[in-house]
Amino acid sequence: MQTEEQWLLSRKKFVTSLLLGGAALQLPWLTSCQDRRYFHGDTTPLSNHQFKVLQALQGTLFPSDGNGPGAYEINADTYLLWVLNDDLLDPDENQYIIDHLDKFDAFAKERLMYSFYDLNPREQQVVIEDASETTWGKRFLSRILTLIFEALLVDPQYGSNPDGVGWSWLEHDPGSPRPEESHLYPTILTLSHEV
Amino acid sequence: MKYDVCVVGSGAGAGPIIYELSKAGLNVVVLEKGPWLKTEDFSKDEMVATRRSVYTPNLKDECHVLVKKNAAGKWMRQSTYSSGRDFWNGNVVGGSSNFMSAYFHRLKPVDFRLKSEFGPIEGANIADWPIRYADLEPFYAKTEEIVGVSGKVVQHKHQEPRSTEDFPYPPLSENVFSTWLDSAAERLNYEIFTSPRGILSQPKEARKSCYYSNYCGSYGCSSDAKGSSRAALINQALETGNCTLLPNSKVFHLETNGNGAVVKANYYDINGDKQFVEANTFVVAAQAIETSRLLLMSKNEDFPNGLANNSGNVGKNLVFSGGGVGSGQLFFEDLTQEEAEQIKTPGVFINRASQEWYVIKDAEFSDTPVKGGTIDFVSEHANAVTKSIPLKWDDDGKLVFGSELKEKMHSYFTEQRKFKFEIFVDWLPNDNCFVELDDEVKDKWGDPVAKIWLGYHDHDLKVGEYLAEKAEELFKEAGLQNVRSNISGSVSPNLQAGGCRFGNDPNTSVLDKNCKAHEVSNLYVTDGSFMPTGGSVTYTFTIYANAFRVADHLVQKLTSS
Numbered sequence: 001m002q003t004e005e006q007w008l009l010s011r012k013k014f015v016t017s018l019l020l021g022g023a024a025l026q027l028p029w030l031t032s033c034q035d036r037r038y039f040h041g042d043t044t045p046l047s048n049h050q051f052k053v054l055q056a057l058q059g060t061l062f063p064s065d066g067n068g069p070g071a072y073e074i075n076a077d078t079y080l081l082w083v084l085n086d087d088l089l090d091p092d093e094n095q096y097i098i099d100h101l102d103k104f105d106a107f108a109k110e111r112l113m114y115s116f117y118d119l120n121p122r123e124q125q126v127v128i129e130d131a132s133e134t135t136w137g138k139r140f141l142s143r144i145l146t147l148i149f150e151a152l153l154v155d156p157q158y159g160s161n162p163d164g165v166g167w168s169w170l171e172h173d174p175g176s177p178r179p180e181e182s183h184l185y186p187t188i189l190t191l192s193h194e195v
Numbered sequence: 196m197k198y199d200v201c202v203v204g205s206g207a208g209a210g211p212i213i214y215e216l217s218k219a220g221l222n223v224v225v226l227e228k229g230p231w232l233k234t235e236d237f238s239k240d241e242m243v244a245t246r247r248s249v250y251t252p253n254l255k256d257e258c259h260v261l262v263k264k265n266a267a268g269k270w271m272r273q274s275t276y277s278s279g280r281d282f283w284n285g286n287v288v289g290g291s292s293n294f295m296s297a298y299f300h301r302l303k304p305v306d307f308r309l310k311s312e313f314g315p316i317e318g319a320n321i322a323d324w325p326i327r328y329a330d331l332e333p334f335y336a337k338t339e340e341i342v343g344v345s346g347k348v349v350q351h352k353h354q355e356p357r358s359t360e361d362f363p364y365p366p367l368s369e370n371v372f373s374t375w376l377d378s379a380a381e382r383l384n385y386e387i388f389t390s391p392r393g394i395l396s397q398p399k400e401a402r403k404s405c406y407y408s409n410y411c412g413s414y415g416c417s418s419d420a421k422g423s424s425r426a427a428l429i430n431q432a433l434e435t436g437n438c439t440l441l442p443n444s445k446v447f448h449l450e451t452n453g454n455g456a457v458v459k460a461n462y463y464d465i466n467g468d469k470q471f472v473e474a475n476t477f478v479v480a481a482q483a484i485e486t487s488r489l490l491l492m493s494k495n496e497d498f499p500n501g502l503a504n505n506s507g508n509v510g511k512n513l514v515f516s517g518g519g520v521g522s523g524q525l526f527f528e529d530l531t532q533e534e535a536e537q538i539k540t541p542g543v544f545i546n547r548a549s550q551e552w553y554v555i556k557d558a559e560f561s562d563t564p565v566k567g568g569t570i571d572f573v574s575e576h577a578n579a580v581t582k583s584i585p586l587k588w589d590d591d592g593k594l595v596f597g598s599e600l601k602e603k604m605h606s607y608f609t610e611q612r613k614f615k616f617e618i619f620v621d622w623l624p625n626d627n628c629f630v631e632l633d634d635e636v637k638d639k640w641g642d643p644v645a646k647i648w649l650g651y652h653d654h655d656l657k658v659g660e661y662l663a664e665k666a667e668e669l670f671k672e673a674g675l676q677n678v679r680s681n682i683s684g685s686v687s688p689n690l691q692a693g694g695c696r697f698g699n700d701p702n703t704s705v706l707d708k709n710c711k712a713h714e715v716s717n718l719y720v721t722d723g724s725f726m727p728t729g730g731s732v733t734y735t736f737t738i739y740a741n742a743f744r745v746a747d748h749l750v751q752k753l754t755s756s
Contacts, residue, residue, distance in 0.1 A: 061596045068601060088253060090276075125597065132594040141594055145587045146580075153579040154242045170608035172579050173541050175239030175410040177417055183238060185247050192230030192442050192465075 045084050045098060049115075053105045054080060056117035060124045061141065062148045068169035071148055079151035079160040080144075088186055100140040107131055157184055198224040198439070199753060201460050201474035203446045203489065206290020207738045208480030208722030210424030214341075215746035217432035219754055224439045224472050225429075226462055228481070229286030231442040234426065237293075237415030241578055244414050250294065251283035256639040258282075259484070260646040272646070274636050282647065282688040284482060288442055289425025291482070291689060292735060296412035297393035297421055298571055299344050300732035301335050301740075303355045303553060304328040305566065309621070309728045313566050319623035319652050320512050322727040325699045325708040332358055334740040334747070339363055342422035342739055343399050346391030346546075353553040364396045367405055367544050371537040372525070372614060372673075376547050376572060379673035385665070390548040390571060393422035393736065402426060407542030409577045444470070447642055449477060449493040449502055449718070456716045457502070463640055476753065480722040480742070483513060487630040487694035487724065488645040503712035508705045509695060510630035513647070514729040516690035517655030518568060518618035519682035521666055522575070523675025526611045538612050545614065547572040549669075552662055553731060560661055567658055568620035568731030570666045575613040582607070614675060616666040618682065619731050620659050623652040630694055651684035692723030692734050710745045721745050 043051040055077050064070030071077070084094050108116040108127045116127060131137030151160035153167065155178060161167065167174055183191070199221040202209050209225065217223050229250075243249045258276040265271050275282055285291030305312045307324040315321060336358050338344065345364035348357065366389050380387040394411075395404045402419035411421070419426040432438040443465035450459040450471075457477045464470050479486050487510040493502035501509050527535040552567035575582065586603050589595050595603060622628075627650020632643040659682035670678045698704030701713035710725050712718040721742040723734045730737065 062601065063597055065598045065601065067598065068605060088247070088255075090255060090279075128596060132596075138594060141596070142587060145594075145596065145600075146584055149580050149583040149587075150242075150246060153583065154246070155240055158242060167579070170579070170605065172608060173409060173577070174241075174579070175408045175577065177238045179238035179240040179243065183236060183243070184240070185242050185249055188236070188243055188249055191232065191236060193233055194231070194442075 041078075043081060045094075046081065046101070049105075050098065050101045051077065051081075052117045053101050053115065056119075056124065057101075057104065057128075057144060058148060060121065060128055061145055062152075069152070069165045071151070073162075074148075074151045074166055075160040075162065076148050076151040079158070080147050082159060083147060083150075086186070088189075097140075097143065100136065103136065104131060104140060107137070155179060155184070157181060196222075196473075198222045198472060198474040200224070200476045200478060200749070201226065201472055202478045202480065203460060204228075204290060204480040204482065204486075204722065205288050205429060205440070206285070206424050206480060206482060206722065207292045207735050208482075208742050209290070209478065210292070210428035211338075211739060211742035211746045212478050212480070212719075212721055212749065213424075213432045213438060214428035215743065215750055216753070217435045217438040219750045220435075220437060221750075221753055222437055222439075223432070224474065225441060226444040226446050226460060226472065227288050227290075227440065227442045228445040229288065229290075229442065231288040231440065232293075232415065234415070234417060234419055237417050239408060239410045239414060239417075241580055244294075244410075245578055246580060248281070248283075250285050250287055250415075251281060252286055254279070254281060257644065258636065258638075259644055260633045260636050262646060262648045264650065270648075274644075282484070284689045287425075288440065289423045289429060292423040293415045293421075293425060294413050295393070295421070295423070295689075295735055296573075297735070298548075298733050299339075299346075299391045299393040299736040300548065300550075300569055301355050302328065302331070302730040302732060302737050303353060305554060306728065306730035307331075309566060313564065316623060316652070316654055319625050319654070321623065322696065322698060322703070324727055325697055325704075328355065331737075331740050331744060332356065334743040335736070337743050338736065338739040341743075342393055342427045343395045343402070343420075344391050344393055344422070344736075345396040347389045349388035351386040351388055351550060353550045362391055364399075367392060367394060367396045367546060368407060369546055370540060370543045370574065371534070372574075372612075373545050373547050373572075375673050376545070376669065379669055380549070383669060383672055385549060385669060386551045387547050387549045387572075387669075390544075390546040392544070392546065395420040395422070401430070409542040412576065413578070441472075445640070446481070446489060447492060447640065449479075449489065451493075451495060451497055451502070451715070453497060454716075455497065455714065457718050467640065476717045476719070476749070478719045478721055478745075478749075480720070482722050483691040483694045483724045484630050484645050484647060486720055486722055487513070488632065490695070491630070491632050492642060498714070503695075503705055503714045503718060505714055506702055506705070508703065512624035512693045512696050512727065513628045513630055513691065514622040514624050514693040514726065515628075515649075515651075515686045515688075516729060516733065517620040517622040517651065517684075518659045519663065519680060520615055520617050521663055521670070521678065521680030522613050522615045523667075523670040523673075523678035524611050524613050525675055528610065529674075541577070545572050545574055549665075552665060555658070555661060557661075565658065566621055566731065568618060568662055570662055571617045571619070572666075573615050573617060575615055579608075614670070616663075616670065616680070618659050618662045618666065618680075619733060620655055620662065621731055622729055623654055624693060624696075624728060625650055625652050627651075649684075649686050656682055656684060690729075690733060692726040692729045692738075695720045695724035696727040697725040698727060709748045710741070719745060719749070 058071035405420040491501035633646035695705040697706035
């Protein structure tokens with residue numbers, strides 16, 4: 001648990017980031033790149049290598065196979081960057097994702113000698129199947145899939161699910177009213193009316 | 196300024212107190228831990244409602260410690276920050292009543308005298324209530340009128356007595372599946388009836404009627420049809436000019452004067468600075484776990500074990516709701532196109548329940564009558580991410596991914612509908628289910644968090660399984676496939692009560708029959724903490740009714756003095 005001082009510092013940091021419009025909370029940039037396969041934006045906190053592993057992994061877990069959008073079409077990669085940059089989430093859990101991207105890629109190299117993103121689709125599938133048989137791999141891949149589901153089905157204002165492509169594919173009615181920009185997470189956390 | 200009454204919390208246990216006392220001309224101050232969000236602040240954003248901690252504290256800042264028995268029978272502790280198991284329910288003005296599904300069943304006369312009716316059960320601390328159903332009935336009726344309850348009274352073998360003929364609002368619109376359930380129940384000779392809901396089917400003053408958004412439980416209501424404490428009660432209390440609402444005010448200590456009376460509520464404001472308010476009377480309604488925690492934290496020379504706890508009863512006999520859930524599926528390929536389109540209609544409710552087995556008289560189950568429970572029949576929630584998550588596993592627990600996963604998702608969303616049943620049975624109070632202060636883990640203010648022991652009684656499972664078998668039969672008769680259920684001793688954190696049970700004996704209870712602390716002259720507790728046993732229905736309706744009952748007592752007492 002944090003001390004009160006740590007909490008106040010993190011709170012201050014959060015509010016400051018809101019005021020300054022820090023990159024982690026600026027959603028539009030996530031959709032500004034037309035072709036993210038050659039993404040030239042800031043991949044912090046991932047290295048370019050880790051980001052390429054992530055893209056290849058997401059693309060195999062949720063492929064662009066003609067049956068609805070794939071990870072690429074829903075901006076699952078930049079959505080995950082947004083999650084990793086969210087100071088309000090458990091930092092250990094986010095670090096877990098980063099560490100396990102490395103572990104997963106090392107697993108691919110150990111099995112088939114190449115980095116995961118350099119394998120062909122059939123080989124990538126085999127690596128995922130093998131990793132999912134391990135305790136660590138099962139948990140890690142499950143976590144990545146949950147974040148793909150979020151990218152597919154949360155409001156497009158979060159930068160993923162562009163034009164509600166995920167909702168349309170699944171004939172899903174997201175309900176109304178839709179959130180105003182000022183009421184999206186995490187901005188809504190600063191909201192409280194006074195008497 | 197010294198207020199007449201200080202209320203800690205603003206949910207269902209607080210709303211009637213705030214409403215009635217403000218209207219009676221008393222100066223009321225409300226200290227609510229969370230922010231004040233208004234109706235226009237709520238939307239159907241799954242991210243905000245369920246995927247992140249927005250209406251509840253961040254577990255990094257505030258968590259609980261849970262103590263459970265593992266498979267080997269050993270008690271194990273784990274913080275909810277570590278496990279991710281969130282035990283908060285809505286820290287905003289109006290509390291978790293903003294996010295309830297609002298199934299509003301009354302308790303029945305037998306629930307008030309469980310021990311007398313059915314006798315003791317070894318290992319369970321069952322106690323009769325110090326009041327009877329007749330004492331609470333007028334306040335159920337009052338809640339139906341003021342908070343707004345829709346439904347239709349249907350006579351059945353366990354229908355409780357009523358002072359009014361029917362609910363003040365007609366039933367909400369229903370899915371066609373409700374009529375299929377009716378037919379199936381008739382063929383099986385089961386009694387089912389229209390579920391009462393704390394949701395307006397017609398406008399009431401400034402509140403609009405339900406607009407069938409398809410997103411009810413876990414979401415704030417955008418029409419104010421849902422009878423939250425905020426929409427139904429606090430907004431009107433504020434209009435009297437007698438109510439001061441202080442959001443973002445977390446009470447951490449109640450201070451006494453050495454003569455057995457509370458004089459100050461100490462709280463942290465939004466900046467983390469310590470503040471206090473003074474009042475003549477204090478009402479705590481912070482939800483059962485946090486209410487016990489606050490009293491245990493409010494130690495001083497007169498109350499070395501915590502406020503109102505010289506008897507050692509604060510935090511004891513916490514109860515949840517026993518039972519579990521079940522489900523079944525309807526596949527569109529088995530229906531006509533017209534039937535499938537009707538089933539797909541979003542937003543409208545199932546609204547069916549059965550209390551056929553509220554008391555089980557079945558010689559094959561028991562030689563003597565046994566307290567049973569309620570079955571509510573509902574649709575699967577529309578939350579898309581939540582619906583998707585289980586689909587990544589096959590029946591053997593193996594990960595599904597790639598095109599196979601996508602096909603499975605597409606089929607699940609577009610080719611079937613899932614319906615569910617929820618079973619509610621008494622959670623027998625026992626020595627292994629209670630709240631205390633944790634010795635190690637602190638919250639962001641440096642105060643000890645609540646440590647919650649989650650022991651349950653095996654009897655709860657037997658009763659739950661009996662009801663699940665009946666519900667499964669009904670689902671199969673209604674044509675559902677893949678019917679299954681899961682009864683367990685796991686806890687629904689939103690269904691919590693007890694910890695400060697009321698009773699006539701100060702040695703065995705914390706509160707008297709008016710919910711005033713035996714040991715403190717001006718301290719009342721009006722959330723679900725007062726309940727010695729929880730009954731076999733969800734708690735919110737009873738919490739509302741009891742808070743109106745206590746409010747009636749307080750208005751008489753405080754305005755006459």
